[in-house]
Amino acid sequence: MPGxxxxxxAAIVVxxxxxxxxxxxxxxxxxxxKNGDTGKIIxxxxxxxxxxxxxxxxHSVNKSPVTEVYRITRDGIYVVRTIYYAFGAGVLSELTDxxxxxxxxxxxxxxxxxxxxxxxxxYIVGTVSDHTLQIGGEVIxxxxxxxxxxTVHFVRGCRLFPFRFRTP
Numbered sequence: 149m150p151g152x153x154x155x156x157x158a159a160i161v162v163x164x165x166x167x168x169x170x171x172x173x174x175x176x177x178x179x180x181x182k183n184g185d186t187g188k189i190i191x192x193x194x195x196x197x198x199x200x201x202x203x204x205x206x207h208s209v210n211k212s213p214v215t216e217v218y219r220i221t222r223d224g225i226y227v228v229r230t231i232y233y234a235f236g237a238g239v240l241s242e243l244t245d246x247x248x249x250x251x252x253x254x255x256x257x258x259x260x261x262x263x264x265x266x267x268x269x270x271y272i273v274g275t276v277s278d279h280t281l282q283i284g285g286e287v288i289x290x291x292x293x294x295x296x297x298x299t300v301h302f303v304r305g306c307r308l309f310p311f312r313f314r315t316p
Contacts, residue, residue, distance in 0.1 A: 177306055179220060179283065184270055184299030191293055192305070193283050195220045200228065201283040203290075205274055210234045215256075215282075218269065218302075225269050225304050229260035269302040 177197060181190040195201075197220060204215040212234035219228045233256055243249060247261040271290070273279050275297050279290040294300050 177220060177304065179225075180303045180305040181281075181294070182301045182303060183294070184301050190300065195283075197222055199284075201281065203271060203279055203281055205271075205279040206277040207232070207234075208276070218266070220304055223304075224265045224267050225302060226265050227262045227269075229258055229262065231256045231258050233257070271300050271302075273298045273300060 177195050179193045179195050179201060182188065183190055199220045200217055202215050202217045204213055207214050212232065215231040216227060217229045219226045231252065243259065247259055250258045252258055271279055273290045273294050273296055281288045281290055290300060
C-alpha cells in the first residue's frame with residue numbers, strides 16, 4: 149500500500165505547515181495571570197512585544213510604595229526598573245554594573261538597567277495592603293481579581309485567533 153503511505157505523509161506535512169502558518173500569522177501575545185497553587189487562569193491581557201506593565205505594593209517593612217516595571221518580549225518577561233520612596237530592609241541599596249539611579253518629579257527613586265528575565269514572575273497578593281497591576285491604561289486590584297494571600301504567576305503567553313480572545 150505505497151499509495152496510502154504517501155497520502156498519509158502528505159496529510160501530515162500539510163497539517164504541520166498549516167499549524168506553523170496559523171501560529172505565526174494569527175497569534176496574539178498576551179500576559180496571563182495564573183493561580184500559583186492551582187494553575188487556573190485568573191485573567192488574560194492582550195499585549196504587544198515591548199509593552200510594559202507594573203505592579204505596585206506597599207513594602208511590608210518600610211511601609212512605602214514600591215513599583216516594579218516589567219517589559220514583555222518575545223521570549224518572556226523582563227524587569228526593567230523599580231521605583232521606591234524610602235530605604236529599608238528588602239529595598240535596593242546599592243547599584244550594580246549597568247544600573248542607573250534617577251529621581252522622579254514626585255521624589256521617587258528610579259533604578260533602571262536590570263533587564264533580567266523572570267520566569268515565572270510571581271507575587272503573593274497582600275493581606276494588609278493591596279497589590280495593583282497597571283497595564284494598558286488600567287489599574288487593577290490584584291486583591292479583587294485574585295484574593296488575599298494568593299500566589300499569582302505572571303506568564304507571557306500567546307493566544308491564537310484574536311477574534312476569539314476573551315478575558316474572564
